[in-house]
Amino acid sequence: MDGIVGLMHGFSVALEPHNLMWCFVGVMVGNLVGVLPGMGVLSSISILLPLTFSMQPVAALLMLSGIYYGAQYGGAICSILLNLPCHPPHAVTCLDGYPMTKQGRGGVALGITMLAAMIGAAFGIGQMIFLAPYIASIAFKFGPQEICSLMLLGLLAGSTLAKGSPIKGVSMTLFGILLSLVGTDINTGNERFTFGFLELSDGLELVAVSLGLFGIAEFLKSVNAVNPTGAKAVKLGFRDLRPQKDDLRRALPPILRGTIIGSLCSLIPGTGPTIASFIAYAAEKKLSKTPERFGHGAIEGVAAPEASTHSAVQGDFIPTMSLGIPGDAVMALLLGALMIHGIQPGPRLIVEQPDIFWGLIASFWIGNLILVFLNVPMIGVWVKLLSVPYRFLYPTALFFVCIGVYAARNEMFDVAATLGFGAFGYLLLQLGFEPAPILLGFVLGPRLEENFRRSVLLSRGSLETFIDRPISAFFLAACVVLLLAQVVAAVRKARAPIRVPETAFE
Amino acid sequence: MTRFARNRDYYAGALMALIGAGAIVEGWSYGIGGLSSMGSGFFPVMLGIGLVILGAAMALMHSSAPAGHATGAPDWRGAVAIIAAVLLFIMMADGVGLAPAIFACVFVAALGTRGTSLREAALLALAVSVFGVLLFSVGLKVPFPILRGVIY
Numbered sequence: 001m002d003g004i005v006g007l008m009h010g011f012s013v014a015l016e017p018h019n020l021m022w023c024f025v026g027v028m029v030g031n032l033v034g035v036l037p038g039m040g041v042l043s044s045i046s047i048l049l050p051l052t053f054s055m056q057p058v059a060a061l062l063m064l065s066g067i068y069y070g071a072q073y074g075g076a077i078c079s080i081l082l083n084l085p086c087h088p089p090h091a092v093t094c095l096d097g098y099p100m101t102k103q104g105r106g107g108v109a110l111g112i113t114m115l116a117a118m119i120g121a122a123f124g125i126g127q128m129i130f131l132a133p134y135i136a137s138i139a140f141k142f143g144p145q146e147i148c149s150l151m152l153l154g155l156l157a158g159s160t161l162a163k164g165s166p167i168k169g170v171s172m173t174l175f176g177i178l179l180s181l182v183g184t185d186i187n188t189g190n191e192r193f194t195f196g197f198l199e200l201s202d203g204l205e206l207v208a209v210s211l212g213l214f215g216i217a218e219f220l221k222s223v224n225a226v227n228p229t230g231a232k233a234v235k236l237g238f239r240d241l242r243p244q245k246d247d248l249r250r251a252l253p254p255i256l257r258g259t260i261i262g263s264l265c266s267l268i269p270g271t272g273p274t275i276a277s278f279i280a281y282a283a284e285k286k287l288s289k290t291p292e293r294f295g296h297g298a299i300e301g302v303a304a305p306e307a308s309t310h311s312a313v314q315g316d317f318i319p320t321m322s323l324g325i326p327g328d329a330v331m332a333l334l335l336g337a338l339m340i341h342g343i344q345p346g347p348r349l350i351v352e353q354p355d356i357f358w359g360l361i362a363s364f365w366i367g368n369l370i371l372v373f374l375n376v377p378m379i380g381v382w383v384k385l386l387s388v389p390y391r392f393l394y395p396t397a398l399f400f401v402c403i404g405v406y407a408a409r410n411e412m413f414d415v416a417a418t419l420g421f422g423a424f425g426y427l428l429l430q431l432g433f434e435p436a437p438i439l440l441g442f443v444l445g446p447r448l449e450e451n452f453r454r455s456v457l458l459s460r461g462s463l464e465t466f467i468d469r470p471i472s473a474f475f476l477a478a479c480v481v482l483l484l485a486q487v488v489a490a491v492r493k494a495r496a497p498i499r500v501p502e503t504a505f506e
Numbered sequence: 507m508t509r510f511a512r513n514r515d516y517y518a519g520a521l522m523a524l525i526g527a528g529a530i531v532e533g534w535s536y537g538i539g540g541l542s543s544m545g546s547g548f549f550p551v552m553l554g555i556g557l558v559i560l561g562a563a564m565a566l567m568h569s570s571a572p573a574g575h576a577t578g579a580p581d582w583r584g585a586v587a588i589i590a591a592v593l594l595f596i597m598m599a600d601g602v603g604l605a606p607a608i609f610a611c612v613f614v615a616a617l618g619t620r621g622t623s624l625r626e627a628a629l630l631a632l633a634v635s636v637f638g639v640l641l642f643s644v645g646l647k648v649p650f651p652i653l654r655g656v657i658y
Binding site: 051165167168170171174175177178181185187188190192193216219220223224225390391392394395396398399401402403406407410412415416418419422423426427430431432433449452453456457460461462463490 | 510514518521522529532533540541542543544546547549550553554556557560561563564567581583584587588589591592593596599600611612613615616618619620621627630642646648649
């Protein structure tokens, strides 16, 4: 029953006024970012990251995580009322959510979404309480070889299972690792890829990379392109959210199924909330006796994907916290934040930093509760915010990017680097790359090199050490299976060139 | 579809191969050593080789109707405004002061959108400047003068 004890401890940490305040700030900002069309979770977390440097690590992590799950609440509002898939996990919610709005049942859709969010998140958090310490206890025994193979698996899954071409995804990961090598090599003291810039000898700044790729590059892509016509504000009040008995009866089984799908998806590295929501939607449509209702305002089509998103969002934290291996770019950023605070991620985190782990879990409960209270009675306020036009948002955000990057270490060079990454990121987008895996590679790169070196040093230069050890061999085998599955999928696609409906939303 | 979009995967492959080749050349100069005593260049060279291979694969497997999101043609007005806004911030924040730097940055960036009037841009820039100075200079003590020579 370590879980219960830990959780009690977690609540005592998370309920400290200071931590509670930052948790509130985090979910509030997250909800805001989710509602505002054109603002992303990654860029918001990066902008606020420098501000957390002076905070305690617990408060910093609670706040930054709050942005992530808070944005999921706001994103649903945006999808259902405006038909704008501003947050990828909620793209599929548009399909039935927006028709419901057109039928005047947008409030009901939002009400069901809140219910689905609560159930999904509660399950995801519960799963984390029981699974994360267990996974960490296994990972305790890992040597550098296992860590290395596991990282390889995580990176491969993260870059091939996400959206876009797998080859491009893997190349982005490699590029990210390459970026992480910039600076002084800790093993030999040599400077690598600094090209004479003194500012680079400590490596590239995480904030500069992520705000370039996900901040400025996104602005370059969205300026004059984000549709301003969606600004028809729907008037909604607290009462409109209340679902009918019939709606509840229809929505409950899909919510439960969606929750399970989401929690399973979160356990596979690389399949985050977005994929979970698509699978949940597809499953509901297949199971339904009346699949023709989907796409015309079926409440099941809102309930299932929303539940799975929220359950996957919470589950996403499991590999990050128990193994130190992030499943997607957001988690990579949070891990990077922990490392900036001098906390080594990995299986020891739960034991050595119980405040962080259990405090985070407790803050999930509190944060989700705050979010429901923020959203249900105040839905009218959030709906009004939907009409803030993008043309006023991005100039403001751009300034926050500049000052945020500068404040990270009072270095104007980093702002210039951010601009460079922004332009380069935009080029990558134009060439059909998905830059998110860069962040994965960037955060894991140094540890990958370190553990690879150590493994090979221990084995006196033999690569066989990676297959001689059974657990490591298992991870490598999983990598091979993953690659083969990709090849099979590619061959199948080449034979039957059907457009996957999902691409229509990205 | 434009010619650029049709040949997109060729350009993408070439870019990755180029970066990979750069990593190999630069990494080689750091000394790669052997497996039992790895030099600083070992890892970069491996990554470079990987990137070259993936770049070649991208070009070989190119499809003329590439999947994935279609990013529209670049919006030059927006791009110039955003890049200029950041450059202005870099040049002005320390030398001229935080307040004018914020104003210039937000004002120029806002003009990137077609249909935003000078007045709207100026009002937005003014509002963000006031807020920004209060938050960052007064609140968080970012080491810039608010207006060099006048207000510190």
